[in-house]
Amino acid sequence: MNAPLLRVAGVTKRFRGVVAVNDVSLDVPAGSICGLIGPNGAGKSSLFNLITGYLPLTAGEIWFAGRRIDGMDTHLIAEAGIARGFQIAKPFPELSVLDNVRMGALFGRAGPRDVAAATEGALALTGLADLADRPAMTLTVGYLRRLELARAIAQRPVLLLADEPCAGLNPTETEEIVGILRQVRDRGVTILLVEHDMRAVMSVSDRIFVLDAGSKIAEGAPAEVARDPRVIAAYLGAPEAAG
Amino acid sequence: MMMAGGTLPGMLAQGIAAHRGWIALALAALVLLALAPLYLSPFHVRVAQLFLLSAALAIAWSLLGGFAGYWSFGHTAFIGLGAFVAGLVETGWTWPSPALAFAVGLLAGALACALLAGLIAYPILRLRGIYFAIAMLGVAQVLGELNNSIDAFKGTMGIVLPQLAPRAVEPATFYYYLLLVAAAVTLAIGFAVKVSRLGYGLLSIREDEDTARMLGVPTERYKIQTFVLSAVLTGVLGIIYAHSLGFITAGSVYRTDFSLNMIVYALLGGMGTLIGPVIGAGIMVVLTQIVLGRLLDTHMFITGALLVILVMLAPRGIVGFVKPILARWRGGFR
Numbered sequence: 001m002n003a004p005l006l007r008v009a010g011v012t013k014r015f016r017g018v019v020a021v022n023d024v025s026l027d028v029p030a031g032s033i034c035g036l037i038g039p040n041g042a043g044k045s046s047l048f049n050l051i052t053g054y055l056p057l058t059a060g061e062i063w064f065a066g067r068r069i070d071g072m073d074t075h076l077i078a079e080a081g082i083a084r085g086f087q088i089a090k091p092f093p094e095l096s097v098l099d100n101v102r103m104g105a106l107f108g109r110a111g112p113r114d115v116a117a118a119t120e121g122a123l124a125l126t127g128l129a130d131l132a133d134r135p136a137m138t139l140t141v142g143y144l145r146r147l148e149l150a151r152a153i154a155q156r157p158v159l160l161l162a163d164e165p166c167a168g169l170n171p172t173e174t175e176e177i178v179g180i181l182r183q184v185r186d187r188g189v190t191i192l193l194v195e196h197d198m199r200a201v202m203s204v205s206d207r208i209f210v211l212d213a214g215s216k217i218a219e220g221a222p223a224e225v226a227r228d229p230r231v232i233a234a235y236l237g238a239p240e241a242a243g
Numbered sequence: 244m245m246m247a248g249g250t251l252p253g254m255l256a257q258g259i260a261a262h263r264g265w266i267a268l269a270l271a272a273l274v275l276l277a278l279a280p281l282y283l284s285p286f287h288v289r290v291a292q293l294f295l296l297s298a299a300l301a302i303a304w305s306l307l308g309g310f311a312g313y314w315s316f317g318h319t320a321f322i323g324l325g326a327f328v329a330g331l332v333e334t335g336w337t338w339p340s341p342a343l344a345f346a347v348g349l350l351a352g353a354l355a356c357a358l359l360a361g362l363i364a365y366p367i368l369r370l371r372g373i374y375f376a377i378a379m380l381g382v383a384q385v386l387g388e389l390n391n392s393i394d395a396f397k398g399t400m401g402i403v404l405p406q407l408a409p410r411a412v413e414p415a416t417f418y419y420y421l422l423l424v425a426a427a428v429t430l431a432i433g434f435a436v437k438v439s440r441l442g443y444g445l446l447s448i449r450e451d452e453d454t455a456r457m458l459g460v461p462t463e464r465y466k467i468q469t470f471v472l473s474a475v476l477t478g479v480l481g482i483i484y485a486h487s488l489g490f491i492t493a494g495s496v497y498r499t500d501f502s503l504n505m506i507v508y509a510l511l512g513g514m515g516t517l518i519g520p521v522i523g524a525g526i527m528v529v530l531t532q533i534v535l536g537r538l539l540d541t542h543m544f545i546t547g548a549l550l551v552i553l554v555m556l557a558p559r560g561i562v563g564f565v566k567p568i569l570a571r572w573r574g575g576f577r
Contacts, residue, residue: 052457075457075461099446105249106443107458115249155458
């Protein structure tokens with residue numbers, strides 16, 4: 001297999017004694033969709049915060065496209081090609097949908113001449129073209145999720161970190177988001193996906209990493225992971241009995 | 244749907260095309276203002292001059308305060324610093340002509356403002372919200388105090404600035420035109436910022452700075468650049484203002500009411516817009532100088548009360564108040 005696009009190697013994050021991420025290593029192959037799952041508080045969002053440089057690591061290394069990125073400034077990591085969609089959608093509320101998405105394109109990797117194309121493309125892909133002039137704060141949750149994705153897509157990322165893009169959505173809306181993610185992947189964007197909706201994440205992912213209490217407890221193809229007793233124990237809370 | 248490219252000339256062209264109406268309005272106002280000395284009384288020309296200064300200062304303040312949401316409560320620091328550095332340079336040496344003295348003074352004053360802003364930007368712009376505002380208030384106080392108490396800076400004695408107006412021209416008229424040019428340049432710079440990548444970046448900082456960073460916006464660099472730009476523009480306006488006064492002391496250029504007025508004009512007209520500070524300055528100057536000018540005893544009180552009422556009626560400024568109404572209007576005609 002090729003060298004992974006993203007390599008998280010022995011990464012640890014401590015907040016004053018609390019270990020949020022504990023010696024986690026994972027490789028995300030280029031062109032794949034990888035799922036990152038685990039119970040609440042497992043360290044998934046913390047890991048995203050570490051990858052995007054929002055928080056400094058306590059130990060370990062993060063490599064992206066052959067470059068070591070831990071310790072780099074957040075905006076430079078974004079420039080290198082990592083885009084992030086937030087768990088709680090964070091559009092710029094006062095700006096229009098169009099300006100939100102354009103913001104992604106302007107500061108992404110599209111290049112000055114392709115800003116318009118990147119913006120239009122992202123709006124079309126997420127089905128937001130008709131809402132372009134609406135202020136972001138007037139959107140429903142479902143459309144906010146799309147906007148969150150659209151802005152990230154407009155950045156023309158190499159790697160998209162999607163943090164629960166389906167949270168709070170009904171099954172139909174979830175299907176639509178999954179469809180968008182597949183299309184994004186088909187355009188060559190690698191995706192690391194945190195998602196609680198098991199059906200969604202199992203159906204879309206090529207590979208799954210499972211975190212529990214800050215540590216990686218399992219990794220593999222969706223079907224393998226679903227059978228893994230440690231994973232079942234982590235989710236169902238059954239203690240030693242399962243292992 | 245209008246789509247902007249991302250190159251600076253492309254974005255400028257796009258911005259000009261998208262704001263054709265506003266630009267026509269600004270040019271018309273410019274012509275009207277340029278002819279004002281022909282049809283206005285000397286008193287009203289002075290009022291118009293105060294309007295130009297106020298509007299331009301409010302725009303300069305707005306680059307950081309309105310676009311990026313970093314409210315400075317001490318922008319008078321740059322008015323005072325610019326004025327005094329220019330004054331000291333112009334009077335400290337003999338220059339062959341007043342025009343040359345002014346040019347050198349302007350350059351030195353602007354440079355001093357850029358230096359000060361650049362120096363304090365890194366520590367001070369890490370403070371957000373009210374902390375930044377208070378820190379700037381402190382900077383202005385300290386600077387004013389230093390200027391006042393160190394004899395070499397002549398803050399207490401004062402400086403008599405060289406007269407720039409040629410003999411044939413009435414000084415009031417001369418400074419009116421100088422300020423008109425400065426205000427037009429400030430507005431043009433503000434427009435270029437607004438429609439460029441920098442302007443978008445500043446908006447994203449105002450909306451959510453952490454998210455902006457993750458989008459790849461170089462937030463630190465943009466804030467520092469804009470702070471320096473805002474400081475330089477404010478300083479240049481302060482230098483021209485100082486010359487129009489002819490004689491300055493620390494008390495006449497380091498003025499807390501300058502700092503506050505810039506905020507009030509932007510707030511009243513509409514934060515984050517360019518027309519807002521202009522409208523705000525227009526309303527307040529007309530109100531205080533003309534309408535209430537005769538009520539000497541009560542005019543500060545009435546001004547304050549009117550301000551409270553206006554802010555309560557239109558919390559998002561005049562622009563925020565009028566925009567939805569205009570939109571509905573246009574919708575009705577379709």
